[in-house]
Amino acid sequence: MRAAAGIGAIAGGTSSGFSASIAIDEARLPFPWDVVMHAGLCLLRLPPRDFWALTPVEFFAMTGGLKGRGAGIERAGLDALMQAFPDE
16 A cells, blocks of 8 residues: 555645655655554545455545645736735
C-alpha cells in the first residue's frame, strides 16, 4: 500500500505531483497503518474483508487521492479580495 502513504496522511494532501525528494523522505517513514486503517474502517466504514481486499490504487481513489485540485484564484479575484479586505 505504498501509494496510500502519498495521500498526505489521508486528509488533504497532494494527489500525484510530488517531487522525488519528498518520495525518498516518505520512503524512510514507517507506513501509517493507524491512519490508513482508521480511514478505511472508521471513516469509510468498510467491512474488514473489503478493506483488506482493496488495492493501493482503489484505496487512494476512495480517500480522494484522484480528485483534481482547483485552479486557484485568478489575479482579478485576488485584487478584488485585497480591496475588500486591505491589510492595515
